[in-house]
Amino acid sequence: MTEYRMCKRCVMDTSDPEITFDKNGVCNHCHTYDRLVREHIVDGEAGRQRLEKLVADIKRAGQGKQYDCVIGVSGGVDSTYVAYLVKKLGLRPLALHLDNGWDSELAVKNIEETLKRLEIDLYTEVLDWEEFRDIQSAFLKASTPDSEIPTDHAIVAILGNMAAKLGVKYILIGNNVRTETHLPSAWSEGHFDWKYIRELHKRFGTRPLKTFPHFGFFTYYMRMITQKRIAILDYVHYTKKEALRVLQEELGWRYYGGKHYESIYTRFYQGYILPVKFGYDKRRCHLSSLICSGEMTREQALEELEIPTYSPSMQEEDREYVAKKLGFSDEEFNTVMNAPKRSYWDYPSYGHFMEQPIIQAMIPSVKKVMALFQ
Amino acid sequence: MIRPRVIPALLLRGQGLVKTVKFKEPKYLGDPINIVRIFNDKEVDELVLLDITATPENRGPQFDLLKNITSEAFIPLAYGGGIRSMNDVRKLLSIGIEKLIMNTSAVENPSLIRETADHAGSQAAVVSIDVKKGLLGKYEVFTHCGQKKTWLDPVKHAVEMEKMGAGEIIINSIDRDGTMQGYDVELVRKVADSVQVPVVACGGAGNLFDVSEVIKQGHASAAAAGSIFVFQGPLRGVLISYPTPKELKEFI
Numbered sequence: 001m002t003e004y005r006m007c008k009r010c011v012m013d014t015s016d017p018e019i020t021f022d023k024n025g026v027c028n029h030c031h032t033y034d035r036l037v038r039e040h041i042v043d044g045e046a047g048r049q050r051l052e053k054l055v056a057d058i059k060r061a062g063q064g065k066q067y068d069c070v071i072g073v074s075g076g077v078d079s080t081y082v083a084y085l086v087k088k089l090g091l092r093p094l095a096l097h098l099d100n101g102w103d104s105e106l107a108v109k110n111i112e113e114t115l116k117r118l119e120i121d122l123y124t125e126v127l128d129w130e131e132f133r134d135i136q137s138a139f140l141k142a143s144t145p146d147s148e149i150p151t152d153h154a155i156v157a158i159l160g161n162m163a164a165k166l167g168v169k170y171i172l173i174g175n176n177v178r179t180e181t182h183l184p185s186a187w188s189e190g191h192f193d194w195k196y197i198r199e200l201h202k203r204f205g206t207r208p209l210k211t212f213p214h215f216g217f218f219t220y221y222m223r224m225i226t227q228k229r230i231a232i233l234d235y236v237h238y239t240k241k242e243a244l245r246v247l248q249e250e251l252g253w254r255y256y257g258g259k260h261y262e263s264i265y266t267r268f269y270q271g272y273i274l275p276v277k278f279g280y281d282k283r284r285c286h287l288s289s290l291i292c293s294g295e296m297t298r299e300q301a302l303e304e305l306e307i308p309t310y311s312p313s314m315q316e317e318d319r320e321y322v323a324k325k326l327g328f329s330d331e332e333f334n335t336v337m338n339a340p341k342r343s344y345w346d347y348p349s350y351g352h353f354m355e356q357p358i359i360q361a362m363i364p365s366v367k368k369v370m371a372l373f374q
Numbered sequence: 375m376i377r378p379r380v381i382p383a384l385l386l387r388g389q390g391l392v393k394t395v396k397f398k399e400p401k402y403l404g405d406p407i408n409i410v411r412i413f414n415d416k417e418v419d420e421l422v423l424l425d426i427t428a429t430p431e432n433r434g435p436q437f438d439l440l441k442n443i444t445s446e447a448f449i450p451l452a453y454g455g456g457i458r459s460m461n462d463v464r465k466l467l468s469i470g471i472e473k474l475i476m477n478t479s480a481v482e483n484p485s486l487i488r489e490t491a492d493h494a495g496s497q498a499a500v501v502s503i504d505v506k507k508g509l510l511g512k513y514e515v516f517t518h519c520g521q522k523k524t525w526l527d528p529v530k531h532a533v534e535m536e537k538m539g540a541g542e543i544i545i546n547s548i549d550r551d552g553t554m555q556g557y558d559v560e561l562v563r564k565v566a567d568s569v570q571v572p573v574v575a576c577g578g579a580g581n582l583f584d585v586s587e588v589i590k591q592g593h594a595s596a597a598a599a600g601s602i603f604v605f606q607g608p609l610r611g612v613l614i615s616y617p618t619p620k621e622l623k624e625f626i
Binding site: 095 | 390402403416607608612613
C-alpha cells in the first residue's frame with residue numbers, strides 16, 4: 001500500500017494507482033495536460049487561421065452533400081456547445097444521438113430545444129435495450145471500473161458508421177484538452193477495444209450480441225485514415241463558464257448537476273458505484289483539468305470535493321431504478337458491489353496483443369505509414 | 375373550463391416500445407420503463423399503453439413488465455392489450471393501472487366491459503375501436519390489432535359499448551396511424567356526436583394544430599398521439615417530447 005499523496009498543482013491523488021509525481025510534487029496528469037495544450041491548443045491569430053482553414057476544408061469536402069459533418073449530441077455541455085459552434089461557423093451538421101435507455105428528461109429536452117433552435121436534423125440510434133442491458137450487467141459482474149465503455153464505444157461506432165454511410169469525412173467531437181485531460185487510464189481503459197467488450201460479455205453475458213454497434217481493430221485503423229475526428233473545442237477558447245452561459249441564454253438549455261449527469265446511469269455510476277466500490281471520484285479529474293486551465297482554483301476544487309457527489313436521497317432513488325432496469329435483486333446488486341475488483345488487464349483484449357514486444361517494435365513504422373495517409 | 379387532455383399513446387411490442395405506420399412497420403423506440411419515466415417527468419396529462427402483440431399472440435398482459443412501468447409513473451396510466459377476463463382486470467388495477475382499454479374483448483366478450491364498469495367504475499372501462507375505411511369509403515371496425523375485420527359499424531359499436539357501461543371511447547384510425555397527416559376528423563365527429571361519454575381521438579397527429587382541430591371540429595374530448603411525441607425532425611430521430619403547459623394553452 002503506497003502512502004496517500006495529492007498533486008501540489010491539481011487535486012489528483014493516489015486513488016489513481018498509477019499516478020506519479022515529479023520532484024516538485026506535480027503529477028503526471030498535469031504534465032500530460034501541459035504537453036497536450038502545447039501540442040493542440042493554438043491561441044490568438046494563429047488559432048483563428050487554423051479554425052478558418054478547418055472550416056474551409058470541411059465545407060470543401062462536403063460540397064454537394066446533404067451534410068458536411070456529423071456531430072454527436074447527448075444533451076450535455078460539451079456536445080451541445082459543439083452543435084452551437086458548428087452552426088455558428090456555417091457548417092451543415094447531422095446530429096446523432098445514442099439512446100442507450102438511460103436518457104433523463106433533462107437530456108432529451110436539451111437536445112430537443114437546441115436542435116430545434118439551431119435547425120439541425122437529428123438521427124437517433126436506439127440500442128436494443130434487452131441486449132444492452134445484458135452488456136451493462138456483464139460489465140458490472142466483471143467488476144472492472146469501466147462500465148461506461150460499451151456506451152462510449154457505441155457512440156464512436158455510430159458516428160463512424162453514419163459518416164461512412166453519408167460519405168462524410170468529418171466527425172466533430174466534444175472531447176477537449178482543457179476540460180478532460182486528467183483521466184487516469186486505470187479508471188477506464190479500452191474504449192476502442194471491441195475484443196475486450198466482446199470477451200467480457202462472453203464471460204458474463206447471457207444472450208448473443210446481434211445489433212450492438214461496434215468496430216473492430218481493422219475498421220478502427222481504416223477509419224483513422226479515411227475519416228477525421230476533430231476535437232473542435234480545442235480550436236476555440238473553450239471554457240465551461242462561457243459555454244454554460246451561451247447554452248442557457250441562447251439555446252434554452254438547462255443544467256443537470258455534474259459532468260455527464262445527463263444520463264441516469266452515468267450519474268449513478270460516477271456518483272455512486274465508482275466512489276463506493278472503487279474509491280474513484282471522477283470529479284477529481286474533471287476539477288483538475290479546470291484548475292490547470294485556470295477556470296477554478298485548487299482551493300475551490302478541494303471545497304467542491306467535500307460535497308457529496310450528488311444528493312444521497314437521489315443516489316438511493318437511482319440505486320433502486322438501476323437495479324430495476326438491469327433486473328438485479330438487492331442481493332445481486334450487493335454481490336456486484338462487494339465483488340473483488342478487477343481491471344481491464346484481467347481480461348482478453350487488443351491491449352494484450354498490442355503489448356507484445358514484436359507489435360511494440362512495429363508501432364513507430366505503422367505510425368509513419370498512417371501519417372502519410374493523413 | 376378544463377383543458378382537453380393530450381395523451382401520448384405508446385405501443386408495446388414484446389419488451390420494447392415501437393411506433394407503427396398504419397399498424398405496420400414497427401420502429402423500435404427503446405425501453406418502456408425509461409420512456410414512461412421521461413413522460414412522467416414531463417408531467418403529461420395521462421399515458422396510453424397498448425400491447426399490440428398480446429391478442430395476435432393469444433396471450434394476456436405482461437404483468438411483471440407493467441408493474442415495473444407503473445412504478446415509474448405518477449400519472450394516470452391506461453393499458454390495453456390481451457385483457458380477457460376479470461382476473462386480468464383485477465390484477466391490472468392492483469398494480470396501478472387506472473384505466474383498462476379493451477378492443478378485441480369488447481367485440482368478442484362485451485359483458486367484460488359491463489363487469490369492469492361494475493367492479494371499478496365506468497371511468498376505468500375504456501373501449502378502443504380500430505377503424506379502417508373500406509373500398510367504398512365505408513368505415514369498418516377491426517380487432518386483433520387491425521388484422522381481423524368485424525363488419526361492425528364504428529358508430530353503432532360505440533353506442534353499443536356505451537350501453538354496456540364503457541366510460542370512454544378511443545377511436546383509432548388505422549389509415550392515419552403514424553402518417554402524421556392529421557386525424558380523421560369526420561370519423562371522430564360521427565362517433566363523438568353519437569355518444570355521451572368522452573371520445574379520445576387517435577391516429578394521424580402531425581402537430582398541435584391537428585390536435586386542436588380534432589378537438590374543435592371533431593368534438594373529441596381528448597387527443598392521443600404517438601409520432602409527434604416520439605420523433606423529431608425530418609429524419610424522425612427518436613426523441614421523447616411533450617408540449618409545455620404554455621404551448622398547450624396556446625393551441626388547445
